[in-house]
Amino acid sequence: MASRLRAEVRAEVRALREAGVRPRMSVVVASDDPATRVYVSSKAKTAEALGLEFTVVDLGSGASQSHLEATLDGLSRDPEVHGVMLEFPLSRGLDPDRALRRICPEKDVEGLTPGNLGLIAAGRESEALLAPTPQACLLLAATQGELRGERVAVVGPGRTVGRPLIHMLINHGATVTVVTEGTRDVRAALEGCRFVFVAVGRAALLGPDQLHDGQIVIDAGINVNEGGVCGDVNPAVYPRLAAYTPVPGGVGPVTSVLVFRNFVRALRLQRGENVHDR
Amino acid sequence: MASRLRAEVRAEVRALREAGVRPRMSVVVASDDPATRVYVSSKAKTAEALGLEFTVVDLGSGASQSHLEATLDGLSRDPEVHGVMLEFPLSRGLDPDRALRRICPEKDVEGLTPGNLGLIAAGRESEALLAPTPQACLLLAATQGELRGERVAVVGPGRTVGRPLIHMLINHGATVTVVTEGTRDVRAALEGCRFVFVAVGRAALLGPDQLHDGQIVIDAGINVNEGGVCGDVNPAVYPRLAAYTPVPGGVGPVTSVLVFRNFVRALRLQRGENVHDR
Incomplete structure (x- = not known):
């Protein structure tokens, strides 16, 4: 991709x-x-x-x-x-x-200004520049099926990934459950969710004790430790999942190029071109 | 209140x-x-x-x-x-x-500008002017207990009530499930939620077939029909609930006065006073 x-x-x-x-x-x-x-x-x-x-x-x-x-x-x-x-x-x-x-x-090629976040929250995504990381999460999830009508979870409502992602998932008609640091029983909150998005920044936060068999997991976490870079998902759970994005090599490379796709879109917006549905 | x-x-x-x-x-x-x-x-x-x-x-x-x-x-x-x-x-x-x-x-006494919505989405509520209706919903819910760690649902992610409410509930550490028009099984999505907030604008949208016994329901819906004004909750379910806000006489009167509480806060912000924790 x-x-x-x-x-x-x-x-x-x-x-x-x-x-x-x-x-x-x-x-x-x-x-x-x-x-x-x-x-x-x-x-x-x-x-x-x-x-x-x-x-x-x-x-x-x-x-x-x-x-x-x-x-x-x-x-x-x-x-x-x-x-x-x-x-x-x-x-x-x-x-x-x-x-x-x-x-x-x-x-705003990173989609972080209040103006762009406001358009997304107003359901006017087609006019906005979208933050690249949540955009990458959605594109990767969409390779596994429609989001509309599906139960999905966002673990970690941070400002650059989780919060805009919540609005984008709502705009796509998903039923969204948000897991916060206050959540007592993560496994119970994730039950019944076909897709799980995680963006917390804590290695091995989600593993066999939190995730359910057959879930599709999109991991936007990046953690640097002695062995290199890892995500928020414990790889021990990978064999039980229907699909997952590894870290490194998953959300990151798609995000990197989306910054530049946003740049082209930004340029067209500034030239007054119609960028809807691009 | x-x-x-x-x-x-x-x-x-x-x-x-x-x-x-x-x-x-x-x-x-x-x-x-x-x-x-x-x-x-x-x-x-x-x-x-x-x-x-x-x-x-x-x-x-x-x-x-x-x-x-x-x-x-x-x-x-x-x-x-x-x-x-x-x-x-x-x-x-x-x-x-x-x-x-x-x-x-x-x-912005109605808390609808991107600047205020952005502060709320950044978790910086204490510096923002908050939209009065979601603010009223939270104040009324808080009379029934802490939100932190509780499972809650927001039915209807509209721009003026549902969307800011989602962020405010996340800021309070709740586990938030958002029910959209794409949601297939509303009753299943609401299962396990102690609080249910609804702001869709459809009379009798939630009743005994959607809500669960013992839930606390905050109804921000306003619907005008031949008999007068009603909310989004079918009153037939009231006896099964732990608590609810009626329409009229629930969220509305609190919202009306919060516009003016925001006004006083706005005035203090403009005078450079410290309004945190007010």
Whole structure:
């Protein structure tokens, strides 16, 4: 799926360049988090492979809230920039929500601004830029069957994955159960759910004691431990499941390319093209 | 509960007037819907009884989107106006989401702007203005016990009640199941839920065939029929429930006063006061 999507995005970027557009994405860093720089250079490499320009605005760890907001305002106004990303985490003391409000919704390739989240919550997904991780979860789930009318569960209602995913599942007509940290009996809450989506960030959170035989499990967790990277699902349960996404190699690669599919969509939105049903 | 809240709001408005503030709420109408005018005059009466000034800006049914947005921009900037409401439905052809973005979040007494919904979805409720109907649902449910760790259901994920309510219930640590129009077996989906919240707008949607004995049911539905007003719950099931809110006389009266409690909170936000935990 990731490589098919990548080929599609590459072709779209080529067509835009041939139409005289110089597609450019900007990413803003405001922290000294070392992992952030690894993620950013990986995105830069993908951008290059896809044929678009990529600018990093690194404010370092000492930027003030007003400097960060002014930077995002400037990129939102700059007609030569078509996509804007703000890397998390921010330095301590910076307010992510106030910062996100300064990214104009039409350039918000990560779908995190209140404007895009509001459209999704209003059931107007076709006009929004959708956060790539929940979008990847839905695309992967859809390979296993219709969501409409199915009972599904979202484990972990975090702001970047779980919360937008809940709205998107509702928009698809699923019956959605949300498991939170307050949930007493996870296994009971997951009973009867055909699909289980998990995005908590705790290794082996869901295993044979929580999941039921034959479930379809989409794992958006990423945990770094001594052995490398793993998800939120204990692989011991894999043989009992109808289908699952491994970590690494599942949700992640699809998410990475969806950022850039969003970028192409953002560019078309800015050019006033009709992007519905794309 | 409604009369206790009303007395609290009246005392707060009095204190603000004594401090030299002239509290003023403005409501914008952009339709020729007759019911809207009934609701607005009822709000005007409540406003008067609470001691605050109330202005109706009636754009009639022919207003353009740009006129509507300019009106909301003006009220958002006007320092003499402390609360702004936009009455729904709007005339055909007007875009409610684009209009709502023009109400500044600190004056959004109905809690419907993307800024306030975004804060709730980010778990930052204490900084937001909360939509009055889901707020009333939570206050009424809380009289029957803690929500944390309980299984609850939201029937009807509409934009003004169900969707914000889902986030608020998650923020309270409940395990939330959302029943949509795609749900095949409502009774099965509601099984094991201690609290059931319903906000669909269909008379007698939930009755003995859907609800389980001993559930606590909060009914935010309002349906007008030949016999008057009724909710979404069939009263035939009332004797089997542990508790319920009747319609009329349940969620409605609490919601009405919470608009004005939001107004006082909005005014304090604008004065830069610390409103957390209020």
